[in-house]
Amino acid sequence: MTMFSTAPITLSHAHLMRTTLILAGTATLLAMPFAISSFSISLLNLVGIYALAALGLTLITGSGGVTSFAQAAFMGIGAYASAYMTLRLGLGAWIGLGAALLVVGACAALMGAVTLHLGGHYLPITTLAWAVAVYMVFGNLTDLGAHSGIGDIAPISLFGLPLDRPDRAFYLVWAVLVLALIGASNLLSSRQGRAISALRGGAVLAQSLGVNPFRVRLLLFVLAAELAAIAGWLFAHTQRFISPSSFDLNVGLQILLMSVLGGIGNVLGAVIGSAAVTLGRNAIQDLLPGLGLNAGTLEIIVFGIVFILLLHYSPRGLSPLIEALLPTRSGETLPTIGQDERLAFSRTTDRDAPVLAVRGLGKRFGGLAAVDDLSFEMRARSITALIGPNGAGKSTTFDLISGLKIPSSGTVLFLGEPTRGKPAHTMIGSGLSRTFQHVKLRPKVTLLENVMMGAHWRMKAGLFAGLLRLDRREEREFRRVAMLALKEIGMDEDPLALAGNLPLGPQRLLEIARALASDPVLIILDEPAAGLRSQEKQALAKLLRHLRSEGLSILMVEHDMEFVMGLADDIVVLDFGRRLALGKPAEIRNNPRVQEAYLGGAE
Numbered sequence: 385m386t387m388f389s390t391a392p393i394t395l396s397h398a399h400l401m402r403t404t405l406i407l408a409g410t411a412t413l414l415a416m417p418f419a420i421s422s423f424s425i426s427l428l429n430l431v432g433i434y435a436l437a438a439l440g441l442t443l444i445t446g447s448g449g450v451t452s453f454a455q456a457a458f459m460g461i462g463a464y465a466s467a468y469m470t471l472r473l474g475l476g477a478w479i480g481l482g483a484a485l486l487v488v489g490a491c492a493a494l495m496g497a498v499t500l501h502l503g504g505h506y507l508p509i510t511t512l513a514w515a516v517a518v519y520m521v522f523g524n525l526t527d528l529g530a531h532s533g534i535g536d537i538a539p540i541s542l543f544g545l546p547l548d549r550p551d552r553a554f555y556l557v558w559a560v561l562v563l564a565l566i567g568a569s570n571l572l573s574s575r576q577g578r579a580i581s582a583l584r585g586g587a588v589l590a591q592s593l594g595v596n597p598f599r600v601r602l603l604l605f606v607l608a609a610e611l612a613a614i615a616g617w618l619f620a621h622t623q624r625f626i627s628p629s630s631f632d633l634n635v636g637l638q639i640l641l642m643s644v645l646g647g648i649g650n651v652l653g654a655v656i657g658s659a660a661v662t663l664g665r666n667a668i669q670d671l672l673p674g675l676g677l678n679a680g681t682l683e684i685i686v687f688g689i690v691f692i693l694l695l696h697y698s699p700r701g702l703s704p705l706i707e708a709l710l711p712t713r714s715g716e717t718l719p720t721i722g723q724d725e726r727l728a729f730s731r732t733t734d735r736d737a738p739v740l741a742v743r744g745l746g747k748r749f750g751g752l753a754a755v756d757d758l759s760f761e762m763r764a765r766s767i768t769a770l771i772g773p774n775g776a777g778k779s780t781t782f783d784l785i786s787g788l789k790i791p792s793s794g795t796v797l798f799l800g801e802p803t804r805g806k807p808a809h810t811m812i813g814s815g816l817s818r819t820f821q822h823v824k825l826r827p828k829v830t831l832l833e834n835v836m837m838g839a840h841w842r843m844k845a846g847l848f849a850g851l852l853r854l855d856r857r858e859e860r861e862f863r864r865v866a867m868l869a870l871k872e873i874g875m876d877e878d879p880l881a882l883a884g885n886l887p888l889g890p891q892r893l894l895e896i897a898r899a900l901a902s903d904p905v906l907i908i909l910d911e912p913a914a915g916l917r918s919q920e921k922q923a924l925a926k927l928l929r930h931l932r933s934e935g936l937s938i939l940m941v942e943h944d945m946e947f948v949m950g951l952a953d954d955i956v957v958l959d960f961g962r963r964l965a966l967g968k969p970a971e972i973r974n975n976p977r978v979q980e981a982y983l984g985g986a987e
């Protein structure tokens with residue numbers, strides 16, 4: 385295992401490129417109203433407005449792994465709420481914005497609270513129903529023009545200047561969009577962003593890292609709806625006319641297309657997707673007279689074809705293209721780690737204290753008893769191995785201990801406390817951290833960020849701290865923890881490499897580093913040595929012994945008998961879900977029942 389200090393890396397070239405791009409982009413935006421026609425400016429305003437709604441969708445669909453068809457409906461609710469405030473109550477557009485945010489926030493929170501628990505396809509289907517219902521409600525609002533819509537909506541005034549012309553509104557629309565893009569980009573590189581990324585890796589990964597999947601999905605859903613509310617507010621007060629068809633399901637689908645076209649992983653994708661769809665739509669309308677076709681029909685055909693081609697040839701949309709053009713985010717310099725500095729653990733228990741007690745544990749899947757009346761105990765500062773043939777119930781036992789599956793019978797006591805009834809996402813905070821048989825990492829995320837996910841529960845930064853980048857101190861502190869955890873596994877040479885580029889063995893080690901970053905009491909390792917070369921296995925054994933000497937307890941499933949026999953203090957042998965034997969390695973090696981059942985009598 386390599387031990388060395390890591391010099392600070394400054395990405396000055398990327399930083400310079402980034403600054404140049406930002407300055408060039410700002411200058412282009414500022415000059416735009418002077419350079420192009422009023423009609424083109426109006427189109428760009430629409431691009432900016434739809435990009436806001438698409439950005440919300442990029443966050444929930446692209447990053448949070450949830451799909452919604454309701455962005456246009458939320459846009460509509462925002463637009464109608466503000467129109468009502470200004471037209472019927474005679475209040476200003478800024479109060480209208482407050483109303484739009486409140487009403488949309490309440491609707492999204494209610495809808496999310498009811499449906500996000502359900503998972504699967506319930507949310508997309510509910511949002512579809514919501515989009516249709518909202519359209520019908522707008523069509524029946526006789527006070528606000530019903531199906532014919534309503535005009536004369538007051539423009540937004542900024543410092544006494546009415547933004548009543550496209551060129552004036554342009555600056556507000558694009559300033560709001562740029563702020564939203566910066567906020568979203570900050571969010572994705574914050575603690576909450578890592579929680580979103582973990583959730584994309586599945587609820588099991590998220591829970592094991594201390595992330596409550598429901599809470600993150602709800603937060604994102606409401607945030608996305610609020611972006612749509614702002615988009616709707618800008619739409620109402622810049623177009624000055626709204627009707628139900630401005631926010632119907634067709635528009636909802638177009639916003640979805642924008643987000644898919646722009647692609648996941650890059651917030652700029654929302655702008656590019658919005659530009660492509662809005663300008664494409666305009667081009668189609670220009671072509672119509674020559675083709676003798678109805679606008680709606682042609683749009684649906686063209687967008688349908690684009691959707692199919694896109695999903696077939698580039699499921700990640702245009703974002704790989706954008707990523708290739710943009711310099712990587714320079715971030716902060718990496719922490720310098722001293723030669724002798726090592727990761728510290730603060731929650732170690734007294735020697736021989738009972739860490740884990742499994743009593744009469746059972747799990748049935750229909751008629752199959754995957755785990756049957758299993759009992760064993762683990763002392764602090766010990767390494768226990770759970771072994772047994774394929775299908776013996778080892779992984780199921782791990783899932784029961786870590787709270788991912790609910791036992792059919794029996795109890796698990798962790799540090800003397802029964803774990804039954806504790807949500808799985810709270811286990812890491814209690815001191816239990818785990819790795820997986822089928823590695824669960826975020827492949828497109830750096831080694832450092834993957835490891836920082838393990839420290840999620842130790843960090844505090846919430847949504848607003850992330851959006852506004854008020855989390856820098858905490859981020860620095862835990863980048864350091866993550867670097868030290870990487871050093872433990874001997875992988876601190878290139879912390880900014882992507883996890884997906886590692887071979888399987890090192891990926892398993894990376895999961896161990898992530899578990900260590902959580903400051904655990906007990907780590908549960910599912911086949912940690914699988915895929916490692918002989919030297920790497922020796923380094924892993926040395927690390928696990930070091931962790932034990934630091935006060936940690938380790939429970940592992942491992943098929944490599946040489947590795948297990950040389951390392952474990954105690955071994956539990958499982959066969960058909962039942963405990964076949966329990967003892968020291970030498971006892972297990974000489975146990976005839978184990979030799980018969982597991983080692984095939986070949987010893």
Ligand SMILES: Nc1ncnc2c1ncn2[C@@H]1O[C@H](COP(=O)(O)OP(=O)(O)OP(=O)(O)O)[C@@H](O)[C@H]1O
Pocket residue numbers: 749752753754772773774775776777778779780781821
């Ligand atoms: N969700 C499930 N539904 C039905 N059966 C399951 C489920 N999960 C596991 N099983 C079954 O329970 C038994 C124990 O599986 P488990 O994965 O725990 O074994 P294992 O010892 O970890 O095996 P391996 O070494 O192959 O990973 C197997 O027969 C498996 O098919």
